[in-house]
Amino acid sequence: MTAAFWVAGKPRTSEETVVVRHSFDGSEAGAHFVPSTVDTEEAVRAAHEVRAEAAALPAHVRAAALDHVSRTLADRSAELADLITAESAKPINWARAEVGRAVSVFRWAAEEARRFSGELQRLDTDPGGTGRMALVRRVPRGPVLGITPFNFPLNLVAHKVAPAIAVGAPIVLKPAPATPLTALALGEILAETDLPAGSWSILPVPNEAAAGLVADPRLPVVSFTGSVPVGWGIRDSVPRKHVALELGGNAAVLVCPDWTDLDYAAQRIATFAMYQAGQSCISVQRVYAHADVFPELTDRVLAHVRALGTGDPRSPHTEVGPMINVAAAERVESWVSQAVAAGGNLLTGGARDGATLAPTVLTGVPEAAAVLADEVFGPVVTLNPVSSVDEGLRRINDSRFGLQAGVFTRDLATAFDASARLDVGGVVVGDVPSFRADQAPYGGVKDSGVGREGPAAAMEDFTEPRVTVLTGLPL
Structure with a gap:
C-alpha cells in the first residue's frame, strides 16, 4: 500500500x-x-x-x-x-x-x-x-x-x-x-x-x-x-x-583515574559507540582514559565490542545493524583506512559487508584524522590515553563540535570542574554522552x-x- x-x-x-x-x-x-x-x-x-x-x-x-x-x-x-x-x-x-x-x-x-x-x-x-x-x-x-x-x-x-x-x-x-x-x-x-x-x-x-x-x-x-x-x-x-x-558532534568520554568499575564504563562505551550503527549525534566517538586505567579499559572495551552481534536488524538478537545505505558505509570504511594509513592502530573491526560495517575500535589515531576531528556517524570509536584529568578535558574541548560529553568520575569536585570547563551543551557524569532525557534541554554549541x-x-x-x-x- x-x-x-x-x-x-x-x-x-x-x-x-x-x-x-x-x-x-x-x-x-x-x-x-x-x-x-x-x-x-x-x-x-x-x-x-x-x-x-x-x-x-x-x-x-x-x-x-x-x-x-x-x-x-x-x-x-x-x-x-x-x-x-x-x-x-x-x-x-x-x-x-x-x-x-x-x-x-x-x-x-x-x-x-x-x-x-x-x-x-x-x-x-x-x-x-x-x-x-x-x-x-x-x-x-x-x-x-x-x-x-x-x-x-x-x-x-x-x-x-x-x-x-x-x-x-x-x-x-x-x-x-x-x-x-x-x-x-x-x-x-x-x-x-x-x-x-x-x-x-x-x-x-x-x-x-x-x-x-x-x-x-x-x-x-x-x-x-x-x-x-x-x-x-x-x-x-x-x-x-x-x-x-x-x-551533531563527535561526542567524547573521559574516564578518570578514580573510576573503579571499568567493566561498566567499557560496556557503556562499547554499547553506545556502536548502537544504531553509530548513527546518533551523541554516539561515543572519542574516549580519553587516564594512563592508569587505559590498558585495562582498552581490553574490556574490546571484549564488549567483539561480543556485539551484527546482522539482520529485524532480529531481536542483532545489536549492530547496517548503516542507512552502502554509500554511508563506504565513507566510514574509507575514514578508517585513512586513520590506519596515518599511523592509527586497528584493534578490531573495519571490514564492510554491503551497508554493514563491523564495529571498529582504533587507537593511536592522529588528532587531524577524520575519525577524531569530524563526525563519523558510524560504528567507530577511538581510544586515547591521557596523563591527567586536565589533559582529558582540554582534548575534549579541542573540537569544533560541542554537543554532549561523558565523564566517568565519583569525585564531586571533578564533576563540577568538568561541567564548568567543558564547552558542550550537556555533561553526563558517571555515564556516556549518549544519555538523553527527552524532557530536558538538548542541544550544543560551536558547530x-x-x-x-x-x-x-x-x-x-x-x-x-x-x-x-x-x-x-x-x-
Missing part, C-alpha cells in the same frame, strides 16, 4: 511515487506519494492562514490532541517499531525504544501545554512603575518548518511536532527522504485529533525542495536537525528568521548548532515574549 502525504491535516495522493528500501537486503519497506509544488504551496498557505486560530486554541484542546497522540503511539508501538526498522534498518530493540521515547515526548508536551502560562512581574521596583504590574506571556512566532533526519524517524519528528502543537504554532514537516514512512504514519494519528485544518502538514519532498520552504516568509521559524553544512547554510540564507539547529530541543525548551524557541502592562493596581 502506498502511503499518502498530508496537506493541512488531510491525506493526499499524487502522480509520483517513491519506493523506500531496507538497507540490509534491499527489500521494499514501503512506498509513498510525493507532493507536487501545488501541494506544497497549499500546505504552507494553510499554515499561514490558520496561525491566529491555532495560537488562540485553548490549552485543553492542544493538550488533548497531544495526549491522544501519546496514547495511540503506545497502542501501535509494535507496528511503528517494525516500520522504523523496515525503513531505517535500525535494530528492532532500538526501534522499540524509540517508539517509547516518542510516547513520552508527546505526553510531556501535553503537560507543558497545560502549564504554559507566562509570569507576573511587579514594576513598582522603581518610582515610575508604582501601581503597575506586567504580565509576560509567550506567543507563537508563527508557523514552523520542521526538517528531520533519517536516524530517528519518529522521535526527532516528535521533537518538532509536539512542541509546535503545544504552543499553538502550525507546523509543516519535511521528513528525511530515506525514512518518511514513520512520519506519514504519525499523520494518521494526528488526523484523529480536533486540531484545526492547517495546523500540520507532512510533506515527503526531495531535499532539493527544502530551499523553497526555508525561504518562504510565511514560515518564520525553521527547526532543523541534520548535517553541519546544510544547517549553517539554512541559517545564513534566512538571517531574519528564527532558526534552531541541532547539527553542534544553536537552540535547544526538549518540549519545554523548544516551546521557548517557537515563541517570543509579549508584555501586557496593567496600571493603577494596589500592589
Whole structure:
C-alpha cells in the first residue's frame, strides 16, 4: 500500500511515487506519494492562514490532541517499531525504544501545554512603575518548518511536532527522504485529533525542495536537525528568521583515574559507540582514559565490542545493524583506512559487508584524522590515553563540535570542574554522552548548532515574549 502525504491535516495522493528500501537486503519497506509544488504551496498557505486560530486554541484542546497522540503511539508501538526498522534498518530493540521515547515526548508536551502560562512581574521596583504590574506571556512566532533526519524517524519528528502543537504554532514537516514512512504514519494519528485544518502538514519532498520552504516568509521559524553544512547554510540564507539547529558532534568520554568499575564504563562505551550503527549525534566517538586505567579499559572495551552481534536488524538478537545505505558505509570504511594509513592502530573491526560495517575500535589515531576531528556517524570509536584529568578535558574541548560529553568520575569536585570547563551543551557524569532525557534541554554549541530541543525548551524557541502592562493596581 502506498502511503499518502498530508496537506493541512488531510491525506493526499499524487502522480509520483517513491519506493523506500531496507538497507540490509534491499527489500521494499514501503512506498509513498510525493507532493507536487501545488501541494506544497497549499500546505504552507494553510499554515499561514490558520496561525491566529491555532495560537488562540485553548490549552485543553492542544493538550488533548497531544495526549491522544501519546496514547495511540503506545497502542501501535509494535507496528511503528517494525516500520522504523523496515525503513531505517535500525535494530528492532532500538526501534522499540524509540517508539517509547516518542510516547513520552508527546505526553510531556501535553503537560507543558497545560502549564504554559507566562509570569507576573511587579514594576513598582522603581518610582515610575508604582501601581503597575506586567504580565509576560509567550506567543507563537508563527508557523514552523520542521526538517528531520533519517536516524530517528519518529522521535526527532516528535521533537518538532509536539512542541509546535503545544504552543499553538502550525507546523509543516519535511521528513528525511530515506525514512518518511514513520512520519506519514504519525499523520494518521494526528488526523484523529480536533486540531484545526492547517495546523500540520507532512510533506515527503526531495531535499532539493527544502530551499523553497526555508525561504518562504510565511514560515518564520525553521527547526532543523541534520548535517553541519546544510544547517549553517539554512541559517545564513534566512538571517531574519528564527532558526534552531541541532547539527551533531563527535561526542567524547573521559574516564578518570578514580573510576573503579571499568567493566561498566567499557560496556557503556562499547554499547553506545556502536548502537544504531553509530548513527546518533551523541554516539561515543572519542574516549580519553587516564594512563592508569587505559590498558585495562582498552581490553574490556574490546571484549564488549567483539561480543556485539551484527546482522539482520529485524532480529531481536542483532545489536549492530547496517548503516542507512552502502554509500554511508563506504565513507566510514574509507575514514578508517585513512586513520590506519596515518599511523592509527586497528584493534578490531573495519571490514564492510554491503551497508554493514563491523564495529571498529582504533587507537593511536592522529588528532587531524577524520575519525577524531569530524563526525563519523558510524560504528567507530577511538581510544586515547591521557596523563591527567586536565589533559582529558582540554582534548575534549579541542573540537569544533560541542554537543554532549561523558565523564566517568565519583569525585564531586571533578564533576563540577568538568561541567564548568567543558564547552558542550550537556555533561553526563558517571555515564556516556549518549544519555538523553527527552524532557530536558538538548542541544550544543560551536558547530553542534544553536537552540535547544526538549518540549519545554523548544516551546521557548517557537515563541517570543509579549508584555501586557496593567496600571493603577494596589500592589
